[in-house]
Amino acid sequence: MKKQSVMFVPPLAVALLLLAFHVAAPQAAPPQAAMQRVPDNPLKSAAPTQPLPYSHKTHVAMGLQCQFCHTNPDPGRLMMFAATSTCMKCHATVGKNKPAIRKLAEFAKSAKPIPWVRVYSVLPGVSWSHRQHLGAGMKCEMCHGAVSEMEAMAEVTSVTTMGVCIACHQQHNAKTACVTCHAWPR
Numbered sequence: 001m002k003k004q005s006v007m008f009v010p011p012l013a014v015a016l017l018l019l020a021f022h023v024a025a026p027q028a029a030p031p032q033a034a035m036q037r038v039p040d041n042p043l044k045s046a047a048p049t050q051p052l053p054y055s056h057k058t059h060v061a062m063g064l065q066c067q068f069c070h071t072n073p074d075p076g077r078l079m080m081f082a083a084t085s086t087c088m089k090c091h092a093t094v095g096k097n098k099p100a101i102r103k104l105a106e107f108a109k110s111a112k113p114i115p116w117v118r119v120y121s122v123l124p125g126v127s128w129s130h131r132q133h134l135g136a137g138m139k140c141e142m143c144h145g146a147v148s149e150m151e152a153m154a155e156v157t158s159v160t161t162m163g164v165c166i167a168c169h170q171q172h173n174a175k176t177a178c179v180t181c182h183a184w185p186r
């Protein structure tokens, strides 16, 4: 019996090692993942169902820059979403017979913005602006994770929580007094 287990255990160990390697391989840090600076969202929220199956992975792989679709108009604190006409620059022709692209074309015709379901949001009343952060050299992936790997956008980081805001401010010697982010106490 002892002899048998000596014969059988090593191949099993090798198989487990190989399995571990294969499971681990896709997670080997891509540059974007390495750039995330805030902790993961412990709630692991699933991606919301969006009006169209838009994929960051597909579009960023084409070489489109984030700012092609997300600008931060001045004055303003938001990154905004691309105008439907920006999508139609390609989709007037690309995939125009696919159901999702037909739906996109209908949104474009209706002249109403696409009702994207929001993924990240801070409580109303908290002072937040992208501008100060981008101005201080913070990168999208630091707060939003490996966007270029995402088929569907999900809240993968906990960047909207107070503890995470403050932890990063401490690391960068940014202000941490309550009034930095709250209108109270005056």
Ligand code: HEC
Residues within 6 Å of the ligand: 050, 054, 055, 056, 059, 060, 064, 065, 066, 067, 068, 069, 070, 081, 082, 116, 117, 118, 119, 120, 121, 140, 141, 144, 147, 148, 152, 153
């Ligand atoms: C071709 C246009 C396009 C490009 C390029 C693009 N995005 Fe987006 N982005 C969208 C659209 C459309 C949505 C809304 C649908 C969704 O959430 O997936 C979105 C949503 C998001 C959201 C979620 C916002 C929220 O809170 O609801 C984040 C964060 C984001 N993008 C970051 C990025 C980053 C970072 C890049 C560059 C690596 C990028 N995007 C490139 C079109 C684009």
Ligand code: HEC
Residues within 6 Å of the ligand: 052, 053, 054, 055, 058, 059, 062, 064, 069, 082, 084, 086, 087, 088, 089, 090, 091, 094, 095, 098, 099, 100, 101, 104
């Ligand atoms: C630079 C050109 C370009 C721009 C701009 C662009 N797309 Fe795309 N999109 C593509 C290409 C290429 C594909 C892959 C098409 C395919 O596989 O047939 C694609 C695929 C898609 C699909 C999946 C279609 C399917 O069912 O397979 C959706 C949905 C989509 N895009 C939505 C959008 C939206 C929304 C925007 C604007 C926020 C946008 N695209 C902007 C080029 C673009």
Ligand code: HEC
Residues within 6 Å of the ligand: 066, 067, 070, 077, 078, 079, 080, 081, 120, 121, 122, 123, 128, 130, 133, 134, 138, 139, 140, 141, 142, 143, 144, 159, 160
């Ligand atoms: C310091 C952290 C941080 C950085 C850096 C950052 N974001 Fe955000 N982002 C947030 C937070 C927090 C929210 C939620 C804000 C709210 O509720 O209005 C958000 C919301 C968004 C939204 C949806 C709402 C909006 O603002 O219109 C988009 C799109 C977005 N981010 C894209 C980007 C892109 C693209 C970059 C890089 C150019 C980027 N973000 C850089 C933290 C960050």
Ligand code: HEC
Residues within 6 Å of the ligand: 037, 038, 122, 126, 127, 128, 129, 132, 133, 136, 138, 142, 143, 159, 160, 161, 162, 164, 165, 166, 168, 169, 172, 173, 174, 175, 180, 181
């Ligand atoms: C990835 C790091 C990081 C995260 C996460 C982060 N911040 Fe910041 N924040 C900074 C840096 C760096 C500055 C710029 C400091 C400077 O210019 O002196 C800044 C500046 C600010 C300012 C302007 C402060 C002033 O000088 O008046 C506000 C307001 C602010 N952040 C709010 C927030 C809120 C709210 C959150 C969370 C939702 C947050 N930040 C998350 C790094 C971060």
Ligand code: HEC
Residues within 6 Å of the ligand: 122, 123, 125, 126, 160, 161, 162, 165, 166, 169, 175, 176, 177, 178, 179, 180, 181, 182
């Ligand atoms: C760097 C930004 C930042 C600073 C500094 C900060 N907070 Fe917050 N605070 C937030 C954010 C973001 C939320 C919303 C968190 C969420 O949605 O989970 C919040 C939420 C809260 C809430 C609950 C919701 C509300 O608005 O009533 C309280 C209470 C609070 N903070 C108290 C404080 C106190 C007291 C201080 C000073 C000791 C402080 N905060 C400093 C960012 C900050």
